[in-house]
Amino acid sequence: MGSASNAELAPLLRKLESIATLSDPAREAVAALPMTVRVVEARHDLARDKDRPTHCCVVLTGWACRCKLLDEGRRQILSFHVPGDIPDLQSLHLKVLDHSLGTVTQCRVGFLPHEALRELSVRFPDAASALWRDTLIDASIFREWMTGIGRRTAHGRIAHIICEMYLKLHAVGLAENDRCPWPVTQTDIGDALGLSNVHVNRVLGDLRAQGLIGPRERDLVILDWDALRALGEFDETYLHMERKAAA
Amino acid sequence: MGSASNAELAPLLRKLESIATLSDPAREAVAALPMTVRVVEARHDLARDKDRPTHCCVVLTGWACRCKLLDEGRRQILSFHVPGDIPDLQSLHLKVLDHSLGTVTQCRVGFLPHEALRELSVRFPDAASALWRDTLIDASIFREWMTGIGRRTAHGRIAHIICEMYLKLHAVGLAENDRCPWPVTQTDIGDALGLSNVHVNRVLGDLRAQGLIGPRERDLVILDWDALRALGEFDETYLHMERKAAA
């Protein structure tokens, strides 16, 4: 456990300022939020379905994801989260969690007491708006994923999520030069997109063979933006970004 | 066009009180919101993708839906809306619409100026919480639909949406005795669940043959709740209702 500090909260501030404009007092109030920090190993739960959390989590480093578990091991990943995200901000107003939250990679995670966030919201309406807006963008991404899963081909879905994750990472300074971290397994991608891991593998193979993305390595390399955008019918409006990037 | 009145706003109040608790002053402030009312015919747009609305819509009677349109006539319906719902509440904080909103049946629709809602939010924090909460439940339903489309069979998805719509209608007093209005076409259901209209027809036929729902008529009749719940793995937690029904 650590204690609150401006440095620790930098990812959150950068994220909020990539989607909204904060007044100086609001920014300072966010930076002064009490936060405890923990390092959580990869593939561990941060909160479970049916929990009644008293804190919200901020991802400071690493990737997290939210998911629902069904019968017979079926899993639906609902979202991926990168530094600056507050994946369970909705728990501020929905007492019971309707899904689980866990790490994908090892993460540094900050815990913000609901009480402090509620007080922030009442005292700084523009901070409240920024947080509300964050949850609305979250919902907008759900709509886009739903559309992909319901009505796009496997190739389109995968092209689309590549575009999305690159832009999300770029907005917080973690992607540059058409290259970004890609710590998720093909099974993760499948569970996010409603596909089997085997089929994800084959489609990624196709995209590589067609020169849209680079060969397998630690980072994902995007070789042909136009083709990916076209294949995934990608239109970034739904990300509702205020500015292009923070880096 | 009409003008604001308590009677017109009753569906909105009933909906908000089914998901949150309002203080007396907040309830009165909601009832005093300025609203213009229009009757909109079935299958007409209320707002379009890329619009920058200055009002939010409240459904007063009838059903509405939100959808995204893709190439080659593909369509994804994102949600269905019944009286009391504010389908585009997110436009209060997201300037550009990322999808369209239209009527399913003929509707009476109320239009609430963003300005009035923003003022309400600042003056009555518990009204703001209720509205924020409403958008969070919206998002929760998106997560559930995403899970269904991604990981449930066609039979499960259809069973699930039947359970969901019945409960939503029941919460605002529009469903009783395992019977509820069902004004959507099989193509609508398909576009909501990522299925073809033909397959929806076959699955509905199965559900009827197995005695889970009644024969085709104006209303949908639920004959076997337990079987539908099991088939759709339906767990209403995600609807985050505060009380069982208003009727």
Next chain:
DNA sequence: CGCTTCTTTGAGCAGCATCAATACTGGTGG
């Protein structure tokens, strides 16, 4: 270097899409 996790590849198949034709239903006007 041995273990586990992840990726890759092959073979066979099932769920659901597509195309196409036929019935039904409610609403309309003569």
Next chain:
DNA sequence: CCACCAGTATTGATGCTGCTCAAAGAAGCG
């Protein structure tokens, strides 16, 4: 009152997309 019409529901035939099962490479890690 009935014929007509548009939209919707139903049914059949066919085949593609993506699933399942299975096994063999790669890669990271202690």
